[in-house]
Amino acid sequence: MPRLILEPRFHVEYLSILDSEGNLDASLEPKLPPGDLKALYRAMVLGRRLDERMVRLQRQGRIGTFAPIKGQEASQMGSVFALRPTDWMVPSFRETAAMIWRGWPIEKILLFFAGYVEGGQPAPDQHDLPITIPVGTQLPHAVGLAYAAQYRGDDAVVMAYFGDGATSEGDFHEALNFAGVWHVPVVFICQNNQWAISVPLKKQTHSKTIAQKALAYGLPGIQVDGNDVLAVYVAAREAVERAHAGEGPTLIECVTYRLGVHTTADDPTKYRAQEEVAAWEQKDPLTRFRAHLEKKDLLEDGVEQRVDEEIAEAVRRFEATPPADPLAVFDHVYAEMPPHLRAQREDLARWLREGAAPGPAATPTPPGATPMRGQRLTRR
Amino acid sequence: MVKALNLALLQEMERDPDVLILGEDVGVDGGVFRVTDDLQRKFGSQRVIDSPLAEAAIIGTAVGMALYGLKPVCEIQFSGFAFQCFHQIENHAARYRMRSQGRFHCQMVIRMPYGGGVRALEHHTESEEQFYAHVPGLKMVIPSGPRTARALLTSAIRDPDPVIFFESKALYHAAKEEIPEESESFPIGRAQVVREGRDLTLVAYGAMLRVAREAADVLQAEDGVETDVVDLLTIAPLDRETIVTSVGKTGRAVVIHEAPKSFGPGAEIAASIMEGTFLHLEAPVRRVTAHDVSFVGFAREKANVPDVARVVAAARETLAF
Ligand SMILES: Cc1ncc(C[n+]2csc(CCOP(=O)(O)OP(=O)(O)O)c2C)c(N)n1
Numbered sequence: 001m002p003r004l005i006l007e008p009r010f011h012v013e014y015l016s017i018l019d020s021e022g023n024l025d026a027s028l029e030p031k032l033p034p035g036d037l038k039a040l041y042r043a044m045v046l047g048r049r050l051d052e053r054m055v056r057l058q059r060q061g062r063i064g065t066f067a068p069i070k071g072q073e074a075s076q077m078g079s080v081f082a083l084r085p086t087d088w089m090v091p092s093f094r095e096t097a098a099m100i101w102r103g104w105p106i107e108k109i110l111l112f113f114a115g116y117v118e119g120g121q122p123a124p125d126q127h128d129l130p131i132t133i134p135v136g137t138q139l140p141h142a143v144g145l146a147y148a149a150q151y152r153g154d155d156a157v158v159m160a161y162f163g164d165g166a167t168s169e170g171d172f173h174e175a176l177n178f179a180g181v182w183h184v185p186v187v188f189i190c191q192n193n194q195w196a197i198s199v200p201l202k203k204q205t206h207s208k209t210i211a212q213k214a215l216a217y218g219l220p221g222i223q224v225d226g227n228d229v230l231a232v233y234v235a236a237r238e239a240v241e242r243a244h245a246g247e248g249p250t251l252i253e254c255v256t257y258r259l260g261v262h263t264t265a266d267d268p269t270k271y272r273a274q275e276e277v278a279a280w281e282q283k284d285p286l287t288r289f290r291a292h293l294e295k296k297d298l299l300e301d302g303v304e305q306r307v308d309e310e311i312a313e314a315v316r317r318f319e320a321t322p323p324a325d326p327l328a329v330f331d332h333v334y335a336e337m338p339p340h341l342r343a344q345r346e347d348l349a350r351w352l353r354e355g356a357a358p359g360p361a362a363t364p365t366p367p368g369a370t371p372m373r374g375q376r377l378t379r380r
Numbered sequence: 381m382v383k384a385l386n387l388a389l390l391q392e393m394e395r396d397p398d399v400l401i402l403g404e405d406v407g408v409d410g411g412v413f414r415v416t417d418d419l420q421r422k423f424g425s426q427r428v429i430d431s432p433l434a435e436a437a438i439i440g441t442a443v444g445m446a447l448y449g450l451k452p453v454c455e456i457q458f459s460g461f462a463f464q465c466f467h468q469i470e471n472h473a474a475r476y477r478m479r480s481q482g483r484f485h486c487q488m489v490i491r492m493p494y495g496g497g498v499r500a501l502e503h504h505t506e507s508e509e510q511f512y513a514h515v516p517g518l519k520m521v522i523p524s525g526p527r528t529a530r531a532l533l534t535s536a537i538r539d540p541d542p543v544i545f546f547e548s549k550a551l552y553h554a555a556k557e558e559i560p561e562e563s564e565s566f567p568i569g570r571a572q573v574v575r576e577g578r579d580l581t582l583v584a585y586g587a588m589l590r591v592a593r594e595a596a597d598v599l600q601a602e603d604g605v606e607t608d609v610v611d612l613l614t615i616a617p618l619d620r621e622t623i624v625t626s627v628g629k630t631g632r633a634v635v636i637h638e639a640p641k642s643f644g645p646g647a648e649i650a651a652s653i654m655e656g657t658f659l660h661l662e663a664p665v666r667r668v669t670a671h672d673v674s675f676v677g678f679a680r681e682k683a684n685v686p687d688v689a690r691v692v693a694a695a696r697e698t699l700a701f
Pocket residue numbers: 094133134135136162163164165166167193195196197258262404433435457458461464
């Protein structure tokens with residue numbers, strides 16, 4: 001009955017390949033064909049430029065509140081790039097660049113943030129869930145998807161996104177635990193951008209890293225430089241390969257930074273210093289990847305311009321969307337519309353047509369029913 | 381209304397050292413709607429706690445604090461995220477008094493913004509008061525403007541039972557009203573008749589009170605109809621007496637709420653009217669509410685949330701019955 005220390009044979013890796021000047025550790029460099037490198041860069045630029053465009057659209061009142069991704073392009077693109085279309089992608093609410101890569105049309109994303117429920121509908125062949133706003137709640141869904149894929153014998157991996165703040169929610173821990181116990185093909189991508197609105201990481205968790213939280217659930221956890229798209233890609237590809245090979249789940253912590261506001265409703269000057277932001281601007285994932293491509297002579301002319309044109313085209317399509325049909329609020333509540341909803345729908349249609357009040361008609365009543373007349377004690 | 385709520389918190393914290401604040405972004409940031417602005421600077425980070433992002437643990441630890449005798453005022457950032465702590469509210473906050481047979485109780489307030497009208501995303505526009513109103517042991521309060529907000533929050537903090545306190549986002553900055561400097565409270569469980577008339581009763585609360593009042597103005601101006609407007613203020617326990625007295629007088633009632641219709645507060649109010657004054661009813665009780673849908677997106681919000689025109693139309697049909 002001794003008292004002893006169980007030699008912890010646990011470790012947490014850290015991976016960085018491109019430093020902030022774009023210098024490369026060639027021994028760690030992934031073998032990506034030039035086309036892939038260019039595609040990655042273009043997707044990151046698209047994420048950045050669309051973000052800027054969306055901020056302007058929000059300021060003009062053409063869309064509502066949204067969560068900018070500025071600074072997190074490498075975390076998103078490096079990870080999602082490791083997926084095949086048949087794999088699943090489970091976003092939270094700050095994955096615009098990754099969602100576009102997965103095939104979400106830009107105008108659909110704009111519609112979503114303009115208050116159209118249509119913006120949440122994935123294409124029939126898309127293996128993507130819509131944006132989830134309640135923090136961390138999508139993570140058990142990812143584990144369930146992965147279980148189902150395994151159950152069916154499908155060769156599909158699930159990649160789920162969330163922030164540093166989400167790691168405080170019970171759903172995060174329960175999802176990791178289930179993933180470990182069930183040994184399912186899921187990759188958890190934590191975009192640790194240092195802040196959960198006004199709460200800095202050190203007030204969020206007493207752990208030194210987020211990656212190490214995986215160890216408690218028996219899965220590997222790795223921390224990567226989240227502003228280094230190559231490092232993120234390498235870690236994600238390894239995790240996806242392990243998952244495909246039946247080797248179970250992985251947690252990847254991408255150490256990055258939210259350079260902008262939490263959402264367009266937020267004022268970060270209230271809680272963080274400009275110097276901190278400025279220091280992270282020096283580590284901008286786009287600048288560094290650009291420098292790397294320049295050295296490799298892979299930087300194409302006019303990427304920015306072509307991306308801007310693509311965005312402008314999408315904004316035009318978005319603006320051409322007809323006004324929302326109010327009656328569509330009753331669609332997709334149930335597979336088959338129950339009688340009370342049909343009655344409410346008819347009521348609303350009548351109201352919109354002729355200004356007839358909503359009322360008892362919404363409770364289907366048998367014809368000829370006279371609930372009170374003739375029985376009342378009337379004073380008038 | 382934000383300032384009024386802030387004042388109630390400030391004065392109660394000055395009055396009682398057991399009162400503390402706990403929630404996401406309530407400290408340095410002063411809350412995403414600024415309701416707790418400046419309180420951390422005044423009372424320190426031990427009393428105004430920026431918690432990690434976990435609603436279940438916010439309410440769960442607050443239950444523990446309350447069992448020990450503190451009086452936590454928790455903020456859930458949006459009512460749409462309170463399902464993450466619903467088990468702590470229903471299983472524990474609402475039940476410790478009963479479970480310990482009076483030995484323990486949870487004197488705590490759970491504040492949260494609710495309701496639409498602010499062009500917000502899913503989970504940021506819904507009205508969920510019916511869930512809490514249905515739970516025995518909880519009190520469910522929804523003020524309709526700065527003065528009632530301040531007075532009711534003061535009462536809620538002093539109330540020995542757990543109080544769910546909904547704050548309308550649409551009223552946060554829009555509603556302006558003079559409020560007295562000295563502390564003011566208003567009894568929980570009591571409705572207020574804010575306008576008197578003998579022809580019709582409108583029952584509303586929160587942001588819908590303004591809709592009811594404007595509808596009453598229209599009915600007065602265009603139809604010569606005199607309306608009783610009942611501001612519910614507390615959803616549970618419901619002030620049946622005030623409602624029944626009013627409808628007993630007018631014989632006609634329209635109930636307005638932002639929550640979906642089925643199994644909402646309007647149903648309980650209508651049933652209370654039936655039970656309390658059936659023989660004085662001149663017309664069926666009407667409900668003007670949101671439809672039975674979970675989320676419509678702000679592009680379609682107008683079609684879903686009751687407005688003055690819909691209330692006036694429903695009132696006219698009730699009057700013509
Ligand atoms: C369950 C839940 N609680 C609160 C919120 C409000 N909220 C939205 S984002 C956010 C912070 C999230 O931080 P993090 O997980 O780090 O993601 P980030 O926003 O930094 O991408 C909060 C508190 C929410 N959406 N869901």
